[in-house]
Each structure stands twice: as C-alpha cells, then as structure tokens.
Amino acid sequence: MKKIAIVSLTACEGCQIALLDLGKRFFDFLDKVELVDFNLLEEKEFPKGKLDIVFVEGNPIRKEEIKILKSIRKQARLLVVIGNCAALGGIPEMKNYQNKKKTIRYIYKNVMKVPNPDIKEIDNFVKVDFTIPGCPINNEEFLKYVKILIKGKIPKIPEKPVCSECPYQGKEECFLRKNEPCLGPIIYAGCGAVCTKNEFPCYGCRGFLPNLNLQGFLKTLEKMKNKQEIDNNLEIFGLKDML
C-alpha cells in the first residue's frame, strides 16, 4: 500500500475538512492507502523513512514549520501542496502588502516576540511536485488527481479559464458585462465556477493561467473601477506577487 501523509502547517485546515466532507468516499479512499499522518483522524507518530505522497496545507510561519517542511521533503517521493495558502500565500499574504510591523501592532501592541515573517509560498522553501489549487480545494478534484499521483505520475490541470465552467459565460448576467471586475477569464478552472454560480465574482483563488496577457486584462478591469481596487482584489488570494 502506498504511504500517504497529509500535513498541516499554520492554516484554517479547511482543505483537510474539505476531504473529511467527502464522507464515505474519503474513507473508501483511505482503505486503499496507508495513511501515516492526518491530524484530524489519527494520532500515530510521524514515521521515518520514505513516503509516497505528502500533501501539505497552510503557511510556514513558525521556524519549526520550515524545519518540518524540509524534513518531509526529504521523505516524500512526491510533495503536493493543497490549497491557496500553500500554493499562493493565501489570505495571510495580504499582510505582505501592508506595513507588517504596523499590522501586528493592531493585535499585539507591546509583545515583541511573536514570529512575523513575510508570508511565502511553499515552493520558496522546498521543491513542489504538484499543486491542487483553491480556497478551499475542490475535494472532487483531489479524488481525481490522487489516483494519478498514487501511480507516481504528475497530473496536468487543464488550461481552461473559470469562464469555461461558468453558466453566465457570454450571457447578460456575466459580471464583466455588468462592468463588475471578475478574474474568471485568467484563472484556472476546475472549481466548477462555484463562486460565480453563487453570484459572487471570481477573485482567483486557483491562480493565474499561464501564457496570457494578464496586464492587458487587468487594465480593462482597472477601467471598470480603478487601479487600487484591482490591486486590492489581487491581494486577497495571493495573486499580486505572481504578476
């Protein structure tokens, strides 16, 4: 049986919960593998030696978390990051665009010893073999890609925009047609356009598609609002530093 670990760094743990939310289907999957680490379900000691796939969720904020990352990288045949925080920095990365010395003082006015590093994506610390994107991950997509990963192969996420899954593509209800900034055209599909289907524009948690004229598209959006608004939009899910 393939050895699998699901490791969480500093995070909301929503990607792990998304797996649990698969219910019986997640447990059926667990029957086919040897799950060596998954904080929510077991309490065995983290094993030594090689592991087939290690999934990592969250941000390394404490020094210990960077050590954990480096050590699991050595153990992992494949290291797969799950979720927007691990892949793109996520919500905590919004701090990077502020005066981070000031941001922490809103919470800890006088305490000086709280770790306050710039938030960086996991691939700044270790080599990443594959990314399952999203905030949270799409658990159906996890099941689909894990089947390929278990065979030791790297899946390929189709290079299609969110619009390709959006019911409003080309219709009057399209946010862009209503002059409301939506990142759908430049973001990886695979989420089922779950936000736009729920009348909420895409803020790009799954990351930019490659080989597109991003700047050109963003300029169009800036005309709908202004540069600061669009910049702020790109800060929510860690996209701004990817430009």
Add this chain to the structure above:
Amino acid sequence: MKLIIPHIHKTLGGTGFFSKISEKGEIKELRVTVLEGLRQIEGILIGRRIFETPLVISRICGICPTSHILNACRALEYALGIKVSEQTEALRRLITSAQIVQSHSAHLFFMSLADFFDIEDEKELNKKFSKESQAVLELRQFALRVISAIGGRTVHPITPRPGGFTKLPDKQALKDILKDYDQAEQAALMLVDLFQKIEYPKLKRKTRLASSYSEKDYPYHLGKQIKIGNEIFDPEGFFFNQVEEDLKTPPAKRVKYKGKTYMVGAIARIKNNNLEEKSYIQEFINKKNISEDDFFANNFYNSYCQAVEILHFIKEIKKEILDLEIKQDPYIEYTLRPGKGLGLLEAPRGILLSYLEVGKDGRIADCSIITPTAQYLNNLEEDLKILMKEIADFPKEKKIRRIKTLIRAYDPCIACAVH
C-alpha cells in the same frame, strides 16, 4: 518531573501539553501549548474593504467558517445600520444549526470517541464501530447538504454577505434533504445513546458557564443576552466591560471574565437555557447517579452535551425547512457610513463575538474577534490541574491518554484561538 505531550492530534489546529510537577506532586507549571503561527487576520483587515471582510474572516477556521462569516456579516450590518429580512434570519438559523451538527458530529465520532476505548487510528475505530460510523457519516452529510444548499459549498460558504445572501437556495432542494431526516434522527439518537453509555473519567471543578441566554428558547443565533454564572449582560456590556483579552502568551488569545476562567460551548448552553431535549440530561444524571452540580462541574460531559445538541439542532433544521418561505429579495443593499457593530453568535464551540468598526473612508477601522477556544483555554488548564491530581498515580501512558481525552472533550480549535 516534566510531563510533555509535544503534539496532540485530533484537535483543530496544533495543540500540545506541558507540565512540571515537583517531587511532592505539586504542579509548578501547566499549560496547553500552541503549535500554530499568527496569521494576523484582525490586523490584516484594517484598511480593507467591507465586501471582502466576511470572506477574509471566514478563513479564520475551516471547521466553523459558517459561524465566522455570518457573525462578520452581522457586525457589519450593525455598523452600517442595516436590518435584514426575516427570510435572511430564517436562512441564517438554518445554516447555523447545520454548522453545529456537522462540527459536533465530526468531533464526537472521529476525534473524541476513540479516547474512551483506547483506539489510536481511524481504521480501528471504523472497524469497531462500523455501523455507527456509517450512520454518523450520513448524519454529517445531512447537515453538510443544508450548508451547501444555502452557502454554495461546505467549507468557506460563498453566499453570506452583509444584508443577506448573494443567492437564495432552492426551497425544493432543501425539502429534498428532509427525505433523509428520519435516518439522521436515528443516527443522532444512536450518538446520544453511545455517549450516554461511556464511563467518563471523574472531574470536579465548579466554573462559570457562559453562553447566549434567553428566557424562553434555546438561543444560538441573533443573541441578545449573555449569561455567565448567575449574571446576565447584553453583548456589548459583556464584550467591553466584563471580559478582557490576555495577550501575554502569544500567539493564542486568552480571555478572562473579571480575571477568572470560564467555560463556553454545548455544556454551557445547556446549563443556561431551556433545551427541549433536557430530559436526556436528566436521564444521564440519574443513570450515572450524580447530582446536577456534578454534571456541570465535569467538562468531560461536554461531549455528551454535544450529542444531545446534535439531536436538538437536526430537529431545528427540519422545523426551519418546513417553515421556510422564500419570497423576499436575497439581500438588502447597504451604503457605506462610519459605524461600529458587535455580532454575537453561538459557534459550535461556544460564544463567538465579532467586533468591526467602519471608518470614515468606508474601510475597516478596527476588528476584534473573540473565539470560543480563546475563552476556554484558561479554564481547560485549570481543569487539567485538577485532573493531574486525580491521575497522579497512573502510569505515564495512561496519564497521557487521560490528559488528551480531556483536551479533546473540550474540542479546542487552535486555528480560531490564534488566527
């Protein structure tokens, strides 16, 4: 002598335990340790826009994002002077009930139950309780389908916004979920029975139990009052005057009431309010041959209280779906203005207070979020000190097991306590 548990699994976020005990058995130091970095969600929000604030706040926690997003919307509505429709309130009651059921059922069955049977992994647990495991998974799916139908998805719901929802659920889709109601109720009754039969460890320490309070019903949403011990406050009075944040042990927040520890969550809600299913508590008290005071002085019983609450809240779900009428607009539009708002909601783990201030520039000027775990961490440590005396003669392995059992019975969410 030191007793250290570096990492306690099966809790939300990273938790550990540290204690130092003298040769005479005196506890010199004891603390629940935190293995989680500070994400600074409250600081990050300063200067940010109103529409994105609930979305950002929901990312505090992946197990109770529904509670966080709804309470952020509520705080903003108070700040902006919006009154939402009864339809919005009904949908919020419904999704909040479902949030409590999904969180409690995940905690009880997959994180806490194994402790009482010395089981270490999920496969063994599923083998020993195979029938129960299937039933609880389906019960949890019942609640998740409600969240998904209203919120758009289970983790980090999309639709809640200040003023209401971006999109309304399909009433028929909600009604269809009720086809599985009887099965869910059977599973809830099974959980109550299972957690009633458990032989809980002894623990006796009287503490202050705090929750939303109402004279007539079982409040969990749109709370108007908070009861702690025998005192009653409005949310503002409680938040501004009665409790204070202790920031001396970062990165976790810890909150005290007049310098003292207190407990929140299922056990506190049941103590302070009239739960329709209170007979199950009485039955438990009779069977265990304990007094009511004993019951509320032993936080191991919080697990049983969660089981009884699951039964209560799935009944709420049924009632709300049957009563639901969808005929109003999804949301009320707001205009930006300066203001302050404090939301009060019962999250699965207890009182959630979300305070937001909108500045003259129409952006967030202040943000403070007091989560349930931040409120009971100190109480947990005081309980652990009493427990350590009870288990002083236990062999080390058994001692560790017992400590973990109490910590897990509290159902802490360290991601929430730190954020």
